[in-house]
Amino acid sequence: MYSLEGKRVYVAGHRGMVGSAIVRRLADKQCVVLTSTREDADLRDQAATRRWLESQRPDVVVVAAAKVGGILANATYPADFLYDNLMIEANLIEASHRVGVGKLLFLGSSCIYPKFAPQPIVESALLTGSLEPTNEWYAIAKIAGIKLAEAYRAQHGCDFISAMPTNLYGPGDNFDLNSSHVLPALMRKAHEAKQAGASEIVIWGTGTPRREFLHADDCADACVHLIEQYSDAEHVNVGSGEDVTIYELAQLVCEIVGFQGEIVRDETKPDGTPRKLMSADKIRGLGWKPRIELREGIAATYRWFLEHKADAGR
Ligand code: GFB
Numbered sequence: 001m002y003s004l005e006g007k008r009v010y011v012a013g014h015r016g017m018v019g020s021a022i023v024r025r026l027a028d029k030q031c032v033v034l035t036s037t038r039e040d041a042d043l044r045d046q047a048a049t050r051r052w053l054e055s056q057r058p059d060v061v062v063v064a065a066a067k068v069g070g071i072l073a074n075a076t077y078p079a080d081f082l083y084d085n086l087m088i089e090a091n092l093i094e095a096s097h098r099v100g101v102g103k104l105l106f107l108g109s110s111c112i113y114p115k116f117a118p119q120p121i122v123e124s125a126l127l128t129g130s131l132e133p134t135n136e137w138y139a140i141a142k143i144a145g146i147k148l149a150e151a152y153r154a155q156h157g158c159d160f161i162s163a164m165p166t167n168l169y170g171p172g173d174n175f176d177l178n179s180s181h182v183l184p185a186l187m188r189k190a191h192e193a194k195q196a197g198a199s200e201i202v203i204w205g206t207g208t209p210r211r212e213f214l215h216a217d218d219c220a221d222a223c224v225h226l227i228e229q230y231s232d233a234e235h236v237n238v239g240s241g242e243d244v245t246i247y248e249l250a251q252l253v254c255e256i257v258g259f260q261g262e263i264v265r266d267e268t269k270p271d272g273t274p275r276k277l278m279s280a281d282k283i284r285g286l287g288w289k290p291r292i293e294l295r296e297g298i299a300a301t302y303r304w305f306l307e308h309k310a311d312a313g314r
Pocket of ligand 1: 071166177209272
């Protein structure tokens with residue numbers, strides 16, 4: 001058991017959906033939460049990152065900072081997804097070792113696993129096959145992050161651990177149709193179609209790929225649980241243990257938003273990996289399970305969208 005009480009906890013990436021959820025989750029932990037802006041330290045800059053950590057002296061570092069995006073953004077900006085993520089994680093992990101950080105949590109993604117990994121995907125499936133081409137750049141950066149954390153543990157005895165969240169959604173998500181993940185994209189499309197009285201929304205691909213979704217608040221809860229309860233080299237999957245097809249997801253989002261038109265498929269757009277349901281056995285064995293059911297989580301996220309984003313871009 002690692003106690004967070006009285007600790008200085010640096011959440012890198014606190015403006016993102018997961019980072020902000022982790023900051024919320026830490027509110028009752030009697031720790032000091034540290035955050036940084038791009039002006040404090042550009043985390044792609046090694047010297048700036050080191051200076052920031054030396055000045056703040058955190059006990060705990062959460063690597064939730066990353067360049068993220070959906071299937072199209074990954075394919076459009078491969079250099080940014082590989083370079084930015086490699087730099088951010090390498091700079092944070094190395095500087096954390098230098099300043100003697102007692103616990104570090106690195107956050108990856110379920111796309112680290114082979115495209116055709118047996119389902120549900122167990123942690124040991126890492127590096128057993130080829131990656132899905134639409135997100136191999138991001139995946140390779142995240143695999144390097146896992147291995148860095150593992151290497152610093154092996155060589156320097158650092159208590160650095162890694163969590164692999166599944167596809168996440170929730171308040172603070174990106175709702176831009178060109179760069180977002182599927183769930184916020186469908187929410188925006190359904191909302192705008194309803195507002196405009198349109199007869200259909202268009203979804204990308206065949207609608208047959210299966211995805212597992214987890215609310216960002218559940219992910220944040222799992223992250224804090226792992227910081228407190230887990231200390232080992234192998235990464236830990238963080239998921240709900242259930243998946244749906246993209247078409248089923250679109251139906252659910254339309255129902256919650258109140259859009260009754262047709263769902264049309266644009267098969268010129270990529271499907272990506274056919275399925276990536278992760279095994280949740282390991283994290284359940286560590287005493288954690290999600291609380292937010294998909295329908296309830298989407299409804300809460302839609303309320304957030306209505307309050308914060310519904311008018312964006314008009
Ligand atoms: O969420 P998403 O962009 O990323 O797409 P991945 C999931 C599935 O939803 C794909 C389909 O089959 C998309 O073709 N889809 C349908 C849509 N309509 C839409 C739409 O309007 N927008 C989007 N974005 N998708 C990402 C990786 O993969 O998952 C990242 O690219 C990361 O690297 C992330 O790992 C968790 O699930 O395919």
